[in-house]
Amino acid sequence: MRSLVLIGHGSHLNSESASAVYRYAELLREKGTFDEVIEGYWKEEPSLRQVLRTVSFTDVTVIPMFISEGYFTETVIPRELGLGHQGPVPKDGIARVIGGRTVRYTLPYGVHPAMSDVILDRAREACPDLDGKDTALVIIGHGTTRNANSSRVVYENADRIRAMGIFSEVSALFLDEDPRLSTWPDVTTSPRVVMVPFFASEGWHTLETIPDDLGLTGPVSELEGRVVYYAKPTGTHPKVADVISNLAEEARGASPRGGELDGGHEAAWQAFEAKASLGLRMGEILITPHDGLFEVRHALDEGRDFLKTYVTPEGLRDVVREDERGEQRPIRTLRSLPRGWRGVFDRANLRRAVHFLYPAVVEESFACSSHALHWTPWATTARRQTGIYAKVASAKPDLVASVSKEVCGSCLRTRLWAGEKLPKTFFDGVPGALPCAEACTLLVAEVREAMSSKGKAAGHH
Ligand code: SF4
Missing domain, CATH: 3.30.70.2320 (Alpha-Beta Plaits)
Structure with a gap:
């Protein structure tokens, strides 16, 4: 039985950043390669410090959902997960035993060689009658002079795709470092140019900065006497889910080093379910058993009718990410749980729903009640x-x-x-x-x- 943990940046202010991670988590759950897929965040809950407590199995693979290596993947995530490692992550990842679990930490998905196929797919979507003889490919990276890794991955993809001989020319151009995107008319000569943004998500850069800088008029534009095709960002392609599966499979090779042991995850959830089957109040929620199912609602909505009903934990998750004024709830135990909803779940989904409502709270409260919380x-x-x-x-x-x-x-x-x-x-x-x-x-x-x-x-x- 294996757990997969996807790590995103998240944000204290808006829920957009976490959404891409949720989407991949859902795609991977559907694929069923892992027995459990959990998300963790730097700026949201479950936090990086908590997330390993929330996994059910002892075989855990952790994948940073970033497009390139950098400060988060090399410093923040290993530090917060307690991997005892800082700096570049080797190609086959890092493996440790932490709290009785074998934890494998991989490179970010963006550096996997299969991302070149994703770039090609994006190029073909943007320009379906792609003809290598007259078409140039420009891979657009963010780039930053502070970290060479950010551009290295873009150059590596450009080299790989150039070697395939599909395009007449392949260039890597950047927003924040040289060679700049604005030089595209000089560095390419082909009459048709396909531009693929190597970005993790659709956002300010892909929707505004790049189209404005280039002067695009739509998905296909006439610029400088050429036809320019603008593709969607690589990071949102459904194939990224396959890239993540590949990364996880490859990480299985890394063998763990020893560490301290603890346990209690399953014990905590069993104790929780025993309480829930009798009816339970926890934080701001009320859990009531009903014919083998469990109903969850805001405790202040007790006895109220006409609540919006959710039957999937994911549906409920999206409701409780924001308060009633539409503000982000980065910490789920803030006293701002919105009202007006109810969830009806079986035993397995109850666990997931409570995990989304109050990440790590069952595990930590159980440990606290048993005087085992450090x-x-x-x-x-x-x-x-x-x-x-x-x-x-x-x-x-x-x-x-x-x-x-x-x-x-x-x-x-x-x-x-x-x-x-x-x-x-x-x-x-x-x-x-x-x-x-x-x-x-x-x-x-x-x-x-x-x-x-x-x-x-x-x-x-
Ligand atoms: S009490 Fe709540 S807000 Fe304060 S540090 Fe803990 S989780 Fe954060």
Whole structure:
């Protein structure tokens, strides 16, 4: 039995970033290669720190859903997952035993050689009567002078496709580094030019920056006396799901190194199901058993009729990602669960629905009730931060306390990491008692923000 974990960046502010990861998770669930497919995020829940606690099986493959190697795939994700590795990831990935699970961490999907086929597919979609003799291919990368990896993957694809001899010319051009996209009329000579953006998702760059810079008039434009075909981004192609499966299969070769053991995932869910079959309140939700099924709703909607009914965990997931004002809920235990819905699930789907509603809360609360939850003090979390967040390590305790009072004040969880005690959890009949074992990324980001604005304010005086 194998678990697949897809890691996305996510965002504290909008749910778009997570959507691409959800879509691939769904495609891979349908393919059925893995017994379970879970998503984890840097800026949303389940967080990178929690996600390994939420997997059911001991054979776990973790794939970063990024288009190229870089800071997140080499530094942030390995650090937060506790892989004991920093820096470039070898071709066949990294394998570790963590908490009794064999965890295989792969390269990001974007660097897999099969992405060249995805680029070709995108080119053929944009220009169905593609004729190699008179057609140039331009692969558009983002590029950044800060990290050579970002452009390397684009050059590698250009080399691979050039060697296939399908196009008269193949070029790699970039938005943020040389050679720039604007040089396309000089670097290509063919009368027809197919442009394929090597981007993870459809967004600001693919929909606005690139078309505006090029002066495109539609999917097919006449520019500089040539016909330019503009393709959809590579990252949204359904074939990416196959690329991910291939990556996961290849990662099986990597053999693990030892590490500490723990357990309890299955025990936590069985204890949860035993409680749920008697009726259970957990956080803001109410679970009621009905003829072998379970009904889940907001506890304040108890007894209300005419609630919108969801029968798939995914349907419910999309509802609880935003509050009633349409704002993103990066931390799912914020007291802003929208009302007006109900979910009806069998036992297996109940697990998934609760995982989407409150990621990692069952596992962590069960561990807390059994006095087995390890918590991490603020100083450790702060010291672990890198990049723009590294400075939170020097935040004054009173600043952390005041920011935390504000942020955590609207969260259901009790801050064990700040010395608060939680003798009972919802498992012991206290619905709102959910543990917080470690400061979340929202709090880290807010502390950083507070330090920056304080610094700015001080600079004014
Ligand atoms: S740090 Fe605060 S806001 Fe974040 S999960 Fe914990 S209690 Fe909630």
